[in-house]
Amino acid sequence: MDILHLTYFLEVARQKSFTKASQMLHVSQPSISKVIKTLENELGVTLLERSGREVELTDAGEAVFKRVQRVVVEFKNLASELSDVIDLKRGELTIGLPPMIGSRFFPKPIAQFRQAYPLIHLKLIEEGAKQIELAVQDGTLDLGVVALPATRDDFETFAFVNEPLRVVLYHDHPLAQSASLTLAMLSNESFVLYREDFSLFDHILRQCQLNGFMPRIACQSSQWDFIVEMVGAKLGIALLPETICKELDPQRFVTIPMNDPIIPWNLAIIWKKDRYISFAAREWLRLTKNYFSKQI
Incomplete structure (x- = not known):
């Protein structure tokens, strides 16, 4: 053995x-x-x-x-x-990134890390947040990116995004002229949601239940653009972060803030408490903290 x-x-x-x-x-x-x-x-x-x-x-x-x-x-x-x-500049670093998050927030940090440490093999694994938590827990991943709150309390975290979700509607939706919306006002709508392995799926379902209904799910995806196009095809509405909403075509879509409840989208890098943090992982955290501090 x-x-x-x-x-x-x-x-x-x-x-x-x-x-x-x-x-x-x-x-x-x-x-x-x-x-x-x-x-x-x-x-x-x-x-x-x-x-x-x-x-x-x-x-x-x-x-x-x-x-x-x-x-x-x-x-x-x-x-x-x-x-x-x-050898302080060799090694391997395995990071879990949800598909919707990695491509939007991490291309520049990844490029900077590769330039600074070309001999460190950076391995990126695309998974939903739930699977990423399990993999960080069992040591398969060194670090992961998830939406807070994490389901376990034995992670260290570095939060780098904190913004609310907005309601995304096709441009001539009956609610498109609203100044703000409550979740209860959406109880009769069809929803275009994230896949079950994304923590936001559970978070949105829980908030809907607290407001007295279960959402009618039209379809699910792990990709922002697919979710948005399904809304554009009038299959349903979606709840997306402000970052994504700012990029949508105002001729096709209307995005409206929610005020009851305000559903947060908090992203963080996680790693296991009481586990040795390699040089590569420490440098990744240092670099990303420096990068995101300049984005605020």
């Missing part, structure tokens, strides 16, 4: 698929299957069961999975510390 065997096992368990794990690890599927079989023989237990197209953990696999996660994270921490000592 070695750390590579454990890493393969973790990836198969996370992906619930030998094929997907093979793609993520860039290792052939037969090699991964052989490693898992060797690991099972060494431990004397069955770790994984194939159930249809998916792979499921056995009870023994669940127990090993929990332990192995900590072992691999500690090994990565040790490797990062040694890397910092040996």
Whole structure:
């Protein structure tokens, strides 16, 4: 048993698929299957069961999975510390960015980081905020970007955006002349919403429930432009951040502030508390804090 065997096992368990794990690890599927079989023989237990197209953990696999996660994270921490000592400008940094956020806020910080540290491999993973939180928690990601509040309290955070959501309507919508809107006034509308793996999806649904209704969902997406075009096609309304609303064509869309409730859009970089922060991660945080402080 070695750390590579454990890493393969973790990836198969996370992906619930030998094929997907093979793609993520860039290792052939037969090699991964052989490693898992060797690991099972060494431990004397069955770790994984194939159930249809998916792979499921056995009870023994669940127990090993929990332990192995900590072992691999500690090994990565040790490797990062040694890397910092040996060569302060090499390494790898893995960051989770929601699709709607990464392309809008991070091209310039990414370019600055690559210019400053060309030998550090910057790996960007596009996921929804919920998956990013889980990946930062288990050590798969070094850092992630999410909409606050996070679902867990064991993260350190650096907030860099704080603005309200606005209602986006097609230009001749009956409510288009309103000075402001309440969520209750939208109870009979169809909504174009974010995907379920985005934290704003849960946040908006919770606010709708508090106002006495469940939104009628016309469609969902992870992309701003698709959401906006669905509104333009009169399929429904949307709730989008001010940053996005400022860029919309006023000939096609009307954006109106909400006053009851005001739904905030607070973005932050998160990392795990009490975990070693590598030189690459520290420099990324320093650079992005400096960049966003100049944008205020």
